[in-house]
Structure formats: C-alpha cells, structure tokens
Amino acid sequence: MTATIELAPAPHDAGGKLTPPRTRHHLTTLVGVTVALGAVLAVLLAVFILPSLKSGPRDxxxxxxxxxxxxxxxxxxxxxxxxxxxxxxxxxxxxxxxxxxxxxxxxxxxxxxxxxxxxxxxxxxxxxxxxxxxxxxxxxxxxxxxxxxxxxVVALPTTDPSGIGIGGLAFPLVFGGIVPVVAFRTAFARSNTWKLAGLLTFSVVGGLVVAAVLRFGFGSIESAFLPVAGAMALGIAAMAFPLTGLQEAFGGKGFTIGAMSMMFLGNPFAGIATTAAWLPSGLGAFGQVLPPGATGTLVRSVAYFGGTGGLTAGLTLGAWVVVGLAVHAIGTRRTRKASPAALEPAAA
Known part of the structure; x- marks a missing residue:
C-alpha cells in the first residue's frame, strides 16, 4: 500500500509568478499598520480640534x-x-x-x-x-x-491683554511632568530616593522658572509670583509622581499609557487658555480632574483672584501627588519581593 502526499500549489501572483508567503505577510502587515495609524490620526484630530469647535457660551x-x-x-x-x-x-x-x-x-x-x-x-x-x-x-x-x-473689574495685565502667557502653559506643563521622569530614572537608576528627590526638586525649580518667565519675560502676571510658582510646582509634581509610580509598578508600558493619557486627554481638555467653562460641559469637567486642567485653574486663581476658586483644583493636584507616591511605593515593594525570588535556584 503506497501513501501519496499531495503538495498544495504554490501561490502565484497575477502574472503567474510565484509569490513568496513572507511577501504576502509583509503586505498584510503594511496595510494593517497603515490603517491603524490612520485611525489613530483621525482620533487625535477629533480629540484636539473638537473641543475648540464645540466650545462657546453654554449655561x-x-x-x-x-x-x-x-x-x-x-x-x-x-x-x-x-x-x-x-x-x-x-x-x-x-x-x-x-x-x-x-x-x-x-x-x-x-x-x-x-x-x-x-x-x-x-x-x-x-x-x-x-x-x-x-x-x-x-x-x-x-x-x-x-x-x-x-x-x-478683574482685568488682565496691559502687557498681556489677551492672556496668552497663562493660556500657553499646557505644553510646558506636560513637558515638565513627563521628561523629568525619564531623565531622573536614567540618572538614578539604582536609587529611588534620589530619583524622587530629583522630581521634587525639579517641580519647585520648574514652578519658579515658569513664574519668572510669566512675570519678567511676558508680563502675564503683575504680582503673586510665589503663589503662581507654587501652583505650577504642584501641577508638575501632580504629573511627575503618578508617572514615575506607574513606571515603577508596571514598567515602561505603565509609563507610556500614563504619559499618553496626560498628553492626548489632559492637554486638549484642560481649557487652560479659555477656562473649563468655555468647553462643552462634560469635557470641561473631565479636564479638571486631570492635572493639566486643574493646574490651569489653580494658576489663574492665584494669579488674578487671590486664590478664589482654586481650592478644588489644589486638592485635586494634591490627590494626584499622594496617589503617585502610593503607587510608587507599591511598585517598589513588589520589585524588592521579586528580586530575591529571581535569585533562588530553580527546584530540581
């Protein structure tokens, strides 16, 4: 009894030539990734543009x-x-x-x-x-x-009558919260204490730098230098500590998800330039829960209204700092427990 094995015909292209399976796989991957990236681009356009298109006086x-x-x-x-x-x-x-x-x-x-x-x-x-x-x-x-x-009755400074200085804080705030996490983790890879000390130090320095630029560079504020510096420092810390906590607890994926959320959700929904009241009600409220929006509200409150209307924003930012430190502590403890286990010899 003789067994016969039938081979499937090799794939051919339209011209009758052989089409290598690897090439077909690459073409499928190219199309899939291109479509996915196009969908992401459309979503990003909607996220950044729709708030402005739908903004206006409502209630x-x-x-x-x-x-x-x-x-x-x-x-x-x-x-x-x-x-x-x-x-x-x-x-x-x-x-x-x-x-x-x-x-x-x-x-x-x-x-x-x-x-x-x-x-x-x-x-x-x-x-x-x-x-x-x-x-x-x-x-x-x-x-x-x-x-x-x-x-x-509460006018902007004559040197910045449009409020451009305060309105432009969104990107520096996001930068100040994301980049130092990477920098200090690289500089102090083996010391969590120095890494956290670096983030705290930069938060204070970053707040002072922003306040100095607003006061002496742009004339966007005429007084309240230290309150503005403090509000910005708290805002930077409210972004940096949760991100370093996510990185410590979940690795690079945790940091990436957190950073993208701050950049692509916190930034467009912050309403820093127009205030949250000018955004659609749901989006404006959501933006105030995240650090960028809360920071913009707190800075505007201390800069021009003596802190009036900034209590909720300040408490929100403080909560982010506490949560970030808590997540960092949990991640650090998990890492320490996992390290001795990794060094133990496997059971025979």
Missing part, C-alpha cells in the same frame, strides 16, 4: 441687577438673543454684581437701568468669556435702543 452663570421691570425685559431679550448661553442670577445692585464677579460666583453680568445697559466682565477669568458677555450687552442694548458701557 454660563451671569448676574443681572436692575429694577424688576427692566431686569425682566432684559432677561427676556437675553434668552431670545442667546438661548442656552447664560444662566441668570438676579442680584441686588451693581456693587453686589461686581463682588460676585470677583468672588467667581458668576463670570460676568449686566446692570440695566434708565441710563442704559452696563456690562461687567473679568477678562482675567477668561478673555473669550469676557468678550462674549461684552458682545451680548452691546447687542441687546443696541436692540433696546439704549447706551451700552462695559467695565472690566
């Missing part, structure tokens, strides 16, 4: 002061002119409105009376928001046929 808290009849008339015109843009809170008078703006209870407001419409804004709380409130006051006042004036 912004504004104050309204004036006589009952005039205030009601203005509120009706405001709802018709900008539906859904503002949430109106009635206040006693202009003094109460100005106080509410400075305490960050409202982002701005309107005083209506026989002499016209008076807008109250705080450009330091967000230039885009201030412009929106001012434009709304002008539009409604013109429609009502009354004079319109506007007062900026």
């Amino acid at each position: 912004l808290p504004v104050g309204l002061a004036g006589s009952s009849q005039e205030a009601d008339r203005f509120a009706e015109a405001l709802s018709a002119s900008a539906p859904g843009a503002y949430r109106v809170e009635e206040l006693a008078d202009q003094k109460a409105l100005v106080e509410a703006v400075r305490e960050r209870d409202v982002v701005g407001g309107f005083v209506v009376g026989s002499d016209g419409v008076h807008g109250v804004v705080a450009s330091a709380g967000g230039a885009a928001i201030a412009q929106s409130v001012s434009a709304t006051a002008q539009r409604i006042g013109t429609a009502m046929g009354v004079p319109v004036t506007t007062a900026d």
